[in-house]
């Protein structure tokens with residue numbers, strides 16, 4: 001374990017430059033762990049893929065970043081996955097994000113064209129995320145790659161997503177946590193800054209450390225402001241752990257990545273009823289769209305005829 005000093009900070013800056021990444025850190029003196037992530041690029045890629053409106057960009061960005069934070073519950077660097085699903089009655093509809101422990105994330109919102117709702121917070125206009133999401137539930141599915149995935153649902157307590165994830169961690173995982181998520185969308189709709197952190201006590205933590213962490217969190221500006229002002233995950237770790245000596249535990253490169261492919265799409269058609277495939281052949285082809293990344297896969301008449309043959313072989 002390395003102390004986060006100026007040399008380590010220089011190394012991280014030189015290595016990651018403007019890429020998205022996360023830093024897992026613990027203070028030398030006490031039992032708290034924090035994951036701090038910068039997700040600006042992957043949120044922008046999600047926006048471009050799904051052509052989201054500004055508020056939908058913010059909701060999707062928070063969900064993607066939140067799913068990445070929840071990979072703290074998984075084994076680092078593995079294919080284990082977290083699925084975060086928000087089902088609210090607001091105009092954005094279903095919100096889904098899936099992240100694996102290697103730092104790959106994908107996701108979508110049901111209605112990417114949601115018009116922008118704003119509210120005034122201390123005199124400044126902000127997106128009213130809770131209004132776009134509405135009331136409903138948050139579900140987290142943990143897939144460890146073996147056995148039945150572990151699924152748990154809690155009611156939405158705020159609709160702002162960070163508070164809802166903190167509530168899930170407390171209720172379903174019995175982990176009291178500080179969770180922060182932020183996506184700053186610029187005038188043109190582009191993501192200017194995005195990030196988040198998850199800080200949680202580990203067994204053996206002192207009361208003093210918990211109150212110090214709470215004080216530090218209270219003092220911090222919004223995470224999107226920090227990222228926008230050029231603060232890097234390791235800088236934010238230092239702010240979270242002010243009064244402690246932060247040690248670097250692990251690093252994670254983060255990216256928007258979907259595992260769909262033409263083969264996966266073909267598997268989807270293969271389960272259609274035969275008469276439905278026949279109808280598609282008559283139409284001359286079909287385009288299958290991946291929900292998670294909006295990629296389209298086109299199957300022409302000949303390809304569909306092959307799939308139908310395969311389908312008939314399977315049923316016989």
Ligand SMILES: [Zn+2]
Pocket residue numbers: 258259260261290291292293294295
């Ligand atoms: Zn996809």
